Amino acid sequence: xxxxxxxxxxxxxxxxxxIDFAPAPLLEMKDKSAEQWCxxxxxxxxxxxxxxxxxxxxxxxxxxxxxxxxxxxxxxKAKDRYGIVYSLLSLSKEHRLWVKVFVNDPNPxxxxxxxxxxxxxxxxxEVWDMFGVRFSDHPDLRRILTWESFExxxxxxxxxxxGRGEREDFKxxxxxxx
Amino acid sequence: xxxxVLESQPDLLVDHDSGTQGDLRTEEMxxxxxxxxxxxxxxxxxxxxxxxxxxxxxxxxxGYLHRCAEKIGENVQPYQFIPYTDRMDYLAxxxxxxxxxxxxxxxxxxxxxxxxxxxxxxxxELNRIASHLVSLGTYGLDMGAFTAFLYCFREREMILxxxxxxxxxxxxxxxxTVGGVHDDLPExxxxxxxxxxxxxxxxxxxxxxxxxxxxxxxKRTSRVGIISIDECLAYGATGPMLRGSGxxxxxxxxxxxxxxxxxxxxxxxxxxxxxxxVPAGVVVGDCxxxxxxxxxxxxxxxxxxxxxxxxxxxxxxxxxxxxxIKLPDDxxxxxxxxxxxxxxxxxxxxxxxxPARVKARGPSFCNLSITTKVCxxxxxxxxxxxVGSIDVVMGEVDR
Numbered sequence: 001x002x003x004x005x006x007x008x009x010x011x012x013x014x015x016x017x018x019i020d021f022a023p024a025p026l027l028e029m030k031d032k033s034a035e036q037w038c039x040x041x042x043x044x045x046x047x048x049x050x051x052x053x054x055x056x057x058x059x060x061x062x063x064x065x066x067x068x069x070x071x072x073x074x075x076x077k078a079k080d081r082y083g084i085v086y087s088l089l090s091l092s093k094e095h096r097l098w099v100k101v102f103v104n105d106p107n108p109x110x111x112x113x114x115x116x117x118x119x120x121x122x123x124x125x126e127v128w129d130m131f132g133v134r135f136s137d138h139p140d141l142r143r144i145l146t147w148e149s150f151e152x153x154x155x156x157x158x159x160x161x162x163g164r165g166e167r168e169d170f171k172x173x174x175x176x177x178x
Numbered sequence: 179x180x181x182x183v184l185e186s187q188p189d190l191l192v193d194h195d196s197g198t199q200g201d202l203r204t205e206e207m208x209x210x211x212x213x214x215x216x217x218x219x220x221x222x223x224x225x226x227x228x229x230x231x232x233x234x235x236x237x238x239x240x241g242y243l244h245r246c247a248e249k250i251g252e253n254v255q256p257y258q259f260i261p262y263t264d265r266m267d268y269l270a271x272x273x274x275x276x277x278x279x280x281x282x283x284x285x286x287x288x289x290x291x292x293x294x295x296x297x298x299x300x301x302x303e304l305n306r307i308a309s310h311l312v313s314l315g316t317y318g319l320d321m322g323a324f325t326a327f328l329y330c331f332r333e334r335e336m337i338l339x340x341x342x343x344x345x346x347x348x349x350x351x352x353x354x355t356v357g358g359v360h361d362d363l364p365e366x367x368x369x370x371x372x373x374x375x376x377x378x379x380x381x382x383x384x385x386x387x388x389x390x391x392x393x394x395x396x397k398r399t400s401r402v403g404i405i406s407i408d409e410c411l412a413y414g415a416t417g418p419m420l421r422g423s424g425x426x427x428x429x430x431x432x433x434x435x436x437x438x439x440x441x442x443x444x445x446x447x448x449x450x451x452x453x454x455x456v457p458a459g460v461v462v463g464d465c466x467x468x469x470x471x472x473x474x475x476x477x478x479x480x481x482x483x484x485x486x487x488x489x490x491x492x493x494x495x496x497x498x499x500x501x502x503i504k505l506p507d508d509x510x511x512x513x514x515x516x517x518x519x520x521x522x523x524x525x526x527x528x529x530x531x532x533p534a535r536v537k538a539r540g541p542s543f544c545n546l547s548i549t550t551k552v553c554x555x556x557x558x559x560x561x562x563x564x565v566g567s568i569d570v571v572m573g574e575v576d577r
Binding site: 026027028029036062063064065066068069070071072075076085087091094098117118119121122123130143144145146147154155159161 | 240241244246248249252253284285287411412413414415416425427432433506507508509510511513520522524526528529534535537539543544547551576577
C-alpha cells in the first residue's frame with residue numbers, strides 16, 4: 001500500500017504547497033507496505049483537496065468508503081475537540097488514503113463533500129446527528145438515526161451512558177394505582 | 179430510467195398540468211411504506227410521493243433500530259463488543275465478527291494461528307451462503323413466488339444446525355473472536371459439512387429453475403432499478419450491487435484478508451442478456467442482475483469451503499495471552515467483504531484496554547442511500563422489487 005500511496009502524497013504536497021499535510025501512517029507496522037497513510041487538512045482547504053483527489057487521474061478516488069467522526073474530549077495529548085476521518089478508496093488504482101480534519105467548539109463546521117461523492121449525504125447526516133458537527137453546503141442536513149426534536153449529540157464523550165433519557169422519568173405504575 | 183418505463187407503457191404517461199393519467203384523473207398522494215411492512219425487510223420506512231401508479235419520489239427514513247452500538251463499543255473491551263457485532267448484520271454474524279476481530283488484531287498486533295484462519299474462512303463462507311439464501315428466498319416472496327422461499331430456508335436451516343454444532347448459537351454466534359475462533363470444530367463436523375455441500379450444490383440449479391429463470395420473475399425484475407457503475411461508486415454501494423452493475427471488485431480478491439489470496443475462486447459479475455445464459459430482457463445493473471450475482475456467489479463459496487476443509491491444519495485455534503489487550507494510541511480501518519458489501523471497522527485506541535472510538539461502516543447503510551436516486555419515476559409495484567434487490571439488513575443500517 002505504502003509504495004502506491006507515496007507518489008500521491010508527493011503529488012498533493014506539490015499541488016497544495018501552502019498546506020502542511022503532515023502525512024503519517026494510521027498505525028505503524030512492521031510490514032511497511034501494509035501501512036495505511038493519512039494526511040491532515042484544514043477545514044477551509046478540505047473541499048479543494050477532496051475535489052483534486054477525486055478528479056485527478058493519478059489519484060482517482062472514486063469511492064468515499066467511510067466518514068467517521070471522533071470526539072477527542074479527555075483524549076491524552078489531544079489539542080482539538082472533533083476529528084473527521086475520511087476513508088477514500090480507488091477501485092481502479094486499488095489504493096486507499098485517509099484524510100483527517102479537526103474542528104473545535106463553539107461552531108464546529110466542515111465543508112460538505114456531497115457534490116463530490118453523493119454517498120456522503122447520509123454519512124454527513126450521521127456525523128451531524130451523532131457529534132453535532134455541521135457540514136456547510138449540505139443539501140439536506142437533517143438528523144438521520146435519532147428524531148428531529150432530539151437535542152443532544154449522543155456520541156459526544158460528555159453524553160452519559162445512562163441518566164439523561166426519558167425512561168428514568170417515567171411514572172412508575174403499580175398494580176394498585178392502575 | 180423513467181423513459182424505459184414510459185416507453186413500454188405509454189398509458190401511464192402522466193400529464194401533470196391537468197392531473198390526468200390516460201383517461202383517469204389522478205392526484206399526488208403521500209404513501210407511508212413501513213416501518214412495519216413485509217417487503218421492507220425490517221423497520222425501514224419509505225415515504226412515497228405518488229401520482230396514480232407512478233412513484234415520483236421515495237424518501238427513506240431510518241433509525242428505528244438504532245441501538246447505540248458504537249457508543250457501547252467505546253465503553254467495553256473489544257472482546258466484549260464481539261456479541262454486539264453479531265447483532266448489527268444479524269443474517270451474517272460470522273462475517274461481522276470477522277471484520278471487528280481483524281480490526282482489533284491489526285491494531286494490537288495479534289497473530290492469528292493458521293488453523294483459526296482456515297476455520298474462519300469456512301464459517302464466514304457458510305454464513306455467506308446462509309445470508310444469500312435468505313436474500314433469494316425473501317426476494318422471491320416479495321415478487322410473489324412462495325415456493326423458492328421454502329426451499330431456500332430448508333437449506334439455510336441445515337447451515338444453522340451446523341453453526342449450532344460448531345458454536346452453540348444459530349444466529350448470534352460470536353464464534354470468530356479476537357485472536358482466532360472461540361471454539362474448535364467438534365468431531366465429525368467436517369464430514370457433516372462435506373455431506374451438506376454435496377447435497378447443497380445441485381440445489382442451486384433448483385433455485386435457478388424455480389426462480390431465477392422463471393419468466394414471471396424475470397419480467398418482474400429485469401429492466402427495473404437500473405444502477406450504473408458510476409452511481410454505485412458515487413453512493414458507496416458495494417458488494418453484489420457493484421458486481422451486479424458489472425464491476426469485478428471483491429475485497430477477498432483485491433485486498434485479501436485471513437488468507438483468501440491462497441484460495442482459488444472467481445468473482446461473478448452481471449452479464450447482459452444472451453451472455454452466459456442470462457435471459458432476454460435483462461440489462462446489466464437491474465434488479466435481476468443483482469439477484470443473480472448472489473446465486474453465482476454461492477457456488478464460489480462452496481468452492482472456497484471445499485478447499486479450506488481439504489487444507490485444515492492442526493494446531494491451536496486462538497492466539498496465546500489475550501487477557502486485557504492494551505490498544506496502542508493509534509488507529510486502524512479494516513474492510514472485509516460481507517455478503518452485502520464492504521463492511522468497515524474504524525477503531526481508535528488511546529493506550530488503554532477500551533477503544534476511544536469504534537465506527538462501523540455498514541454496507542447496507544451506503545447501499546440503501548441510493549434508494550431515492552433509483553426510485554424516481556418508477557411504478558409503485560417496482561419499489562419492493564428495487565428495495566428487495568438492494569438486500570438491506572436494518573440492524574446494520576441503524577447500528
